Amino acid sequence: MDNIPLVHASLGKQELAAVAEVFASGWPSGQGPQGKALEAQLKQRYGAGDAVAVSNCGAALHLAMLAFRVKPGDEVIVADYTFPAPAHAVRYVGATPVFADVRTDTGTVDPQAVADLVGPRTVGIIAVDTVGLPADYTELQAIADRHGLFLVEDAACAVGATYQGREAGALAEVACLSFHGRKGATSGEGGALIVTDPAIGADARQRSSFGIGSIYDQAQVIGLPIPRFTEIGYNFKLSDIAAAILRVQIDRIGELLERRRAVAAQYAELFADEELLAVPHVPLDRTHAWQSYLVTLDPTVDRAGVATDLRAQGIGCLHGTWASHLQPAFEARQKCPVSADLFQRNLGIPMHAELTENQVERVVAAVRTALRANSAHTRVLGGAA
Incomplete structure (x- = not known):
């Protein structure tokens, strides 16, 4: 009998045609025309203040911690039952992840467990839409508001899911998406930051390209603009090849x-x-x-x-x-x-x-x-x- 794999990416002729267009364009790198178009598509889909395409969801979570200025000595409450990318992101910035237990019936983070863990060093919460099921955002947002905390939605697995009529990816002030090969929409690897505040999007976009922004944009300027590295950034760009694939996949969700x-x-x-x-x-x-x-x-x-x-x-x-x-x-x-x-x-x-x-x-x-x-x-x- 034929094998039945655990996962299988649904990629076909439409995606191949999109990649061929990128090859013909001469710009396969990141933050080019396809990346910009993908960000506009995501911004519209989620009714967001901004959307930033990045290399993976882990990068999006890292950028979110940087945007919220999380620092050593801070604590961030994270959902426990999940691929531990949220905890990694907290550690990337030198802060401490504090693990909250989950509901017995859904496996999503238990709001009461979160409330019990809030302390003097707590600065934020990362909830997780566990393997595709959204968490309890009404209760979680109330906790965040009561204590002046940020709330991040790790929607890595949840593209297309909904909570109380709203789409996963639009359930908190910052959401992080994954387009890994086993996700509902995929480019093999990839991610995005969906934000309500355009200032957070601008911060993340700048940091995702070594702190100097889009080389493609700079190449369109007449003359010879020379970028200045004013802060430490990262190479978290999503290639235009992956962005082109995702533009097709988003329409197929x-x-x-x-x-x-x-x-x-x-x-x-x-x-x-x-x-x-x-x-x-x-x-x-x-x-x-x-x-x-x-x-x-x-x-x-x-x-x-x-x-x-x-x-x-x-x-x-x-x-x-x-x-x-x-x-x-x-x-x-x-x-x-x-x-x-x-x-x-x-x-x-x-x-x-x-x-x-x-x-x-x-x-x-x-x-x-x-x-x-x-x-x-x-x-x-x-x-x-």
Whole structure:
């Protein structure tokens, strides 16, 4: 049988044609015509004050910390159950990430946990739209406003999702997007900063090109303008090749998300009576982007055994995401028991826009078999029989 990969990028002829146009233009580098057009497209989509295209979401998070002038001695509360990019960004500027536990039902950051962690050194909050599901921004914004904190939305996985009728990427004063290969819209790698305040966008755009701004813009000026390096910047530019691909992908978000939703619905239906796992919970006030599909295994199930069985059949799977506070790099003082439990029991199974109904059925059948083969409960019952 053919393999069923965990992820697959939906790239085709439209994207190839867009790349060919960039080759013909003679400007494949960053902050050129395609990058500018992509930023205008994102700004319009999110109704934002500005949008800045960058090399990846990690760069966007780093630029956000710089724009808010986060410094050593500061603390930033970050969602714990996630790829730990937010905590990395806080550490990049010498500050301390403080890890907040998550809701048991959604895996998104628990507002009460955030409120309990606010202290004299707290300057901001980074919420995460966990694997595509938006967090509780009404409550989080209220906490931020009450204590004078900034709020950043890590919407890396959530392009196309919504919360209370608003689109992920527009749920806080600063949002960070990812266009990595497994996201709903992708250029292989890439990211963006979506901001309500144009001054933050201007700051991020300048810093993302070594602090001197767009070389393309400078090349259009008559004469010989010589940029001055007045502050330390970074090489976080997104190439015009990637920007051209993303201009196509952004227009396809609705189409690609609809396919992912169909896959998620089929999984939910086929797993409805399965006692050894729970499918994702989506509250009624939000929608999921389905970057990943994580099932939560019963405590009696050996997850590693299930993964081994699935991979032996060519079916991709992954542990889910990380309990960031447990990672040695951060030497965290906090305990996040819900996140730690999800880190041990969640399993990611194939989710992308190219999955067929037959492939989903095959995945479900294989998971069901693997659950029973690797459950202590069923092994005991089998032995007793």
